[in-house]
Amino acid sequence: MNTKFIETTVGVFVVLGFAAFFMLAMNVSNLITYESSEGYQVHARFDNIGGLKVRSPVAVGGVRIGKVAAIAYDNEAYEAVVTLEIEPKYNKFPTDTSAGILTAGLLGEQYVGLEPGAEEEYLKSGDEITVTQSAIVLEEIIGQFLYSQADEK
């Protein structure tokens, strides 16, 4: 077993390792979603954000256009303030666009869904989305349902 053989196999080994890593990074992880450049930020206030997390997707019509950049709580107004970062190429959202917290699938993760409005002016960096719909909390729905059932009787 001479040096040439050893050096070749070690080279192959290292290359295999890097190839495996890149395959995983590109095809199996969400690395691509990190590539997006700095988008513009808008705020939205909710009563309840449910299971929304930082880096949760922001989507329109099911298409991902940005992510949740930050989540904070306003102690004075008792509301949750969510900062959305939208990719720069999607800059034509009317100022009366509404934002709701929806669930992907039945038990999936939560995301912010935007419904474009009808105004002529567009949202710019730092603007606030005023029309919001909080997350649906399962317990409240069940409570409502039971309550309404009891009412009927």
Add this chain to the structure above:
Amino acid sequence: MSFSRGSRKIFDDISLDIPRGKVTAIMGPSGTGKTTLLKLIGGQLKPEQGTIKMDSNNVHQLSRKDLYQLRKRMGMLFQSGALLTDINVFDNIAYPLREHTNLDESMIRSLVLMKLNAVGLRGARDLMPSELSGGMSRRVALARAIALDPVMVMYDEPFTGQDPISMGVLVNLIHRMNQHLHLSSIVVSHDVPETMSISDHIYLISGGKIVAEGSPDELKNSEDPWVQQFIAGKADGPVPFHFTAKPLMQDLLS
């Protein structure tokens, strides 16, 4: 100097002088710590008390770098040869040359071949250590020990377990090396006839102390019964044949 391992005193306040240019033998029964003495001289072990000086350098007060420099002037032949098993004979001898000198490969090649020639193994240069016999690996190890042209060579039990021919070859080599290369040699052994045939000065060590010293002739004519028993290889004498036990009749009848 004195040296202990744990609570056992291996060397109890002994003093040795190794004269330059001569073959000095250190002999004694198995287990007296002769290999330990070589390790002390080489700086691998530290004496508790006392000093070891080589060429006016106190071995154990040297910095790590200086100790390594000093070691380049010592060659050591280990009992098992201690060749690096993953490289062949040529590379084993070239190893210290490539590490410690800036000579180019052609010079190294000449030097290695010359050293191999001195021990008679120039034709074995491409063999791996696992393919060598015991005697051959010791000769290769000897060639490696003199690769950097040291001033002193230490031999740890070079004759142990060798067949008569290999033994003769090694004895001859040690003697000639010492003469032609103007080395100071320290031979640690308990093979009496071989060692005595080439030594100029002998130290007999037992129980951590120097029991006797002198030239081979002086020791042969010594009156000390212990020395006599050791030199002549008698089965019984000051060192008894029987391990301490009750008298035989008592043991059998109880």
Add this chain to the structure above:
Amino acid sequence: MMNKIQLIGHKLIATVARLGQAAIFFYQILLTMPGVLIRPKLIIKQLYSTGVQTLVIILVAGTFVGMVLALQAYYVLVDFGAEDSISQMVVLSLMRELGPVITGLLFAGRAGSALTAEIGLMKSTEQLSGMEMMAIDPMQRVMAPRILAGFLAMPILTAIFIAVGVLGGYLVAVHGVGIYEGVYWSLAQTKVDFYTDLMNGMIKSIVFGLVIVWIAVFEGHDSVPTSEGLGQATTRTVVHGSLAVLGLDFLLTALMFGDI
């Protein structure tokens, strides 16, 4: 009774002393690093022994683990109608836990034991002493390259294990059980986070690699130079190395995934 307590105390002190020795040993090796980095040939040779020769078992193990994982995941998820999530389960399990841990255990068993045996043998045939007497530092030439190689080999092996496992899972999910190919890969992409999942898994493997080779090299260096001593040292490497992997895995998991 007192004797038993004395024994425990004695063992405890001995263990702590040994840990201290191991730490000093590691520190001495670190000191030699500059000298090792300019001798890449040594590192490459060690990468071959520890990395390349462990490759086959990693490939086989990875494929099978990925396949079994997919199968078991399917059997459970199908009851919830959630069998499409199979890729998520396979990939996350592999990346976060099974990849680093199983690779670590296999590495400790194969490469770790071989390292200990090799160094222990070098010690008993006085090769290490011989190098010292030739004014060559065995820490720099023998120990350090092996530590570096383990440090580099483990993440490579882990990446390969995970990749092969994901592919094995793909085989079972798409061609075995009938999940749509697009679903498998797209769910894997969206649900797996590069930093939290993949990079953390890689960090784990680097930590494991370092600890395993450290134990292996130390045990070899410290071994009793008899055949029995060598056997004991090798066993210790495999056992302690494996336990260390599992213990560190818990620690790292708690640190890394604690707040998800």
